[in-house]
Amino acid sequence: MLLRILSTVFMLFFIAACGSTPKDTASSSDAGTITETSSVSGGVAGGTQDDLVINVGDRVFFGYDSHDLSSDAQEQLQVQASWMKQYSEVSLTVEGHCDERGTREYNIALGERRAQAMKNYLIGLGVEAGRLSTISYGKERPAVLGSNDAAYAQNRRAVAVVN
Amino acid sequence: MKKIKILFFAILLLFNSNSLISEELEIGISQGSVKPTPIAITEFYSNNLNAVKVGRDISEVISNNLERSGLFIPLIKESFIQNNESLNKQPRFEDWKIIKAQHLLSGNVNIDGNDFIVKFKLFDVYAGKMIVEGGYRVGKNGNDWRRVSHIISDEIFERITGEGGYFDTRIVYVAESGPAGKKQKRLAIMDQDQANHLFLTDGSYMVLTPRFSPTSQKITYMSYINNEPRVYLYDIEKGQSEIVGDFPGMTFAPRFSPDGKKIVMSYTDSSIGNSEIYVMDLMTRMDERITNNPGIDVSPSFSPDGKKIVFNSNRGTRQHLYVMDVNGKNVKRISKGAGSYFTPVWSPRSDLIAFTKVEGGQFYIGVMETDGKNERMISKAFHVEGPTWSPNGRYLMYYKQSQTFTDSEGNVKSGGESRLFMIDITGYNEREVITPLEGSDPAWSPLLQ
Structure with missing residues (x-):
């Protein structure tokens, strides 16, 4: 939950930095409640990567050596699935990533499992399988640098990227 | 005689590494130790000025290889008594015993057309005899001489340790x-x-x-x-x-x-x-x-x-x-x-x-x-x-x-x-x-x- 709050704060900061008026999202402390998002929100076009990152949330996080979706992650993906239904022309590549505390080869396999877990959950929520593909980067593309638990937690992730 | 020496060396390795493994167990890392063999690696001799440098370079590559293996200590060249020209004719083993070289490598480089002819001899100083010798022809251009240096390094490593070489890799x-x-x-x-x-x-x-x-x-x-x-x-x-x-x-x-x-x-x-x-x-x-x-x-x-x-x-x-x-x-x-x-x-x-x-x-x-x-x-x-x-x-x-x-x-x-x-x-x-x-x-x- 801490991570979600952090990422929300980050998003708000990002929006503020863009100089736009975040009418829809600023009123909410939860990045998940974007039901009132119109096709243009926070100055970004709907159905784009920016829209996904700012108004929906593009990623979910995993525990150490795990590809299980937590309840937070599931909640996040429900929002993402609604967004996918709203923008039916959008297709996504789901990237699986790991922290640095494993070997390259094992982490490539684990990253793929994380990406698959996210993909399969979205399919379970009614997103067409043909709109989702996966790729694993293992530990090669950390989101946050640093050899510490906070960084590792941010790096154990699956991230949706609009194709 | 050579076989005995190699066997003795292998036993020494086993004995040293085993005894240290048990002592080091408390930190979880086994650190063996070996007693590296002192070896005199001389510059490969040439009377042709165009081959002197490559003779020196070959000797340096071999010396670095053997040193990095951890199983040899190449002796410093300043300690050598017999000069290369004289060594090229015949080693004076007494001169090498004084500096405690167990082995001695000598060699020479000659030029034949577009090729270097590289020859080497490895001696057992205390036995006073040659262990192995070899010769190679290699193009003068480029740095093919490096491969010859690695192949000679492998010969030396194999003859003295009894294990396969790994330098020409x-x-x-x-x-x-x-x-x-x-x-x-x-x-x-x-x-x-x-x-x-x-x-x-x-x-x-x-x-x-x-x-x-x-x-x-x-x-x-x-x-x-x-x-x-x-x-x-x-x-x-x-x-x-x-x-x-x-x-x-x-x-x-x-x-x-x-x-x-x-x-x-x-x-x-x-x-x-x-x-x-x-x-x-x-x-x-x-x-x-x-x-x-x-x-x-x-x-x-x-x-x-x-x-x-x-x-x-x-x-x-x-x-x-x-x-x-x-x-x-x-x-x-x-x-x-x-x-x-x-x-x-x-x-x-x-x-x-x-x-x-x-x-x-x-x-x-x-x-x-x-x-x-x-x-x-x-x-x-x-x-x-x-x-x-x-x-x-x-x-x-x-x-x-x-x-x-x-x-x-x-x-x-x-x-x-x-x-x-x-x-x-x-x-x-x-x-x-x-x-x-x-x-x-x-x-x-x-x-x-």
Whole structure:
């Protein structure tokens, strides 16, 4: 939950930095409640990567050596699935990533499992399988640098990227 | 006489390493020690001014090779009494006994047309006799003389230690550069002494985990070209690469079979998402799935007889090492300790399996017998992984990544660097293998043909 709050704060900061008026999202402390998002929100076009990152949330996080979706992650993906239904022309590549505390080869396999877990959950929520593909980067593309638990937690992730 | 000496040397090694292993157990790392042999490596003599420099260079390459092995101490040239011209005619063993050289290498270089003729003689100083001699013809241009230096180094190493050589070999590895988190990763190759360094890919796409063919100048590796992570085959002589197989999902963690005719690797069917082990025949291009388990199966490595495969799986509670027949039958777990085990590699001598281990937040490189007995750790670091064997089974190379420290804004202050290291498998003589950029995923070639 801490991570979600952090990422929300980050998003708000990002929006503020863009100089736009975040009418829809600023009123909410939860990045998940974007039901009132119109096709243009926070100055970004709907159905784009920016829209996904700012108004929906593009990623979910995993525990150490795990590809299980937590309840937070599931909640996040429900929002993402609604967004996918709203923008039916959008297709996504789901990237699986790991922290640095494993070997390259094992982490490539684990990253793929994380990406698959996210993909399969979205399919379970009614997103067409043909709109989702996966790729694993293992530990090669950390989101946050640093050899510490906070960084590792941010790096154990699956991230949706609009194709 | 020579046989006796070699035997004595081998016993000395065994005795020293064993006795120290038991003493060092409390820190978990076995550090063997050996008594390196003092050897006088003289500059190869030439009366032709155009060959004097290469004579000196050959001697230097051999000296550096033997010194890095940890089994020899090349004596400093300033201590030599007999000069090279005189030595070239006949060694005065008394002069070499005084400086306590057990062995003496002499050689000469002559020019014949466009070639150097390089000859060497290795002497046992105390026995007062020659052990081995040889001669090579090599083109004057370029630095082919370096290969001759490595071949002579191997002759010396083999004659004195009784083990196979490893100097006339190359290393392929991943050269890393650029900002942390976005490092460019390129295939690079170099001689084992770091000379003749060459990049094989341009860095426009990421490559990982290269491995040498045991029989040809080919490399298999994983590439992210076109954002499709797949196993590729690179022909060093032709400078060409091709994809291995036509798999609809990710293929990775490749290694050659001992005969070089097959590649074993992991494949993740994108409709399932689980990694299983496949063997691909490079001639027929037929593939065969050999594991079928809901766990992650990864990092396969053939036994030198080609009959078994050791691999890494998280079936069960944690990551462990398993051995199976090449058809996937008779799967047996071999790792028994606490912690998690990764990246097993079978020694070319058949006797040992090297691996990466993670326990209590520390990373280790270790070796165990092929049934999992007598596990011992030989290197320990914040992060160390991916061992590769020298072709004589005496040394391991791997890479370490240092801990990354960041400031309050998440910018890297220090660390996060990857470097190659090698070590004697007794746990003795660990040293960095210097590369122009950062390095990871080293793989040792067989002895060159």
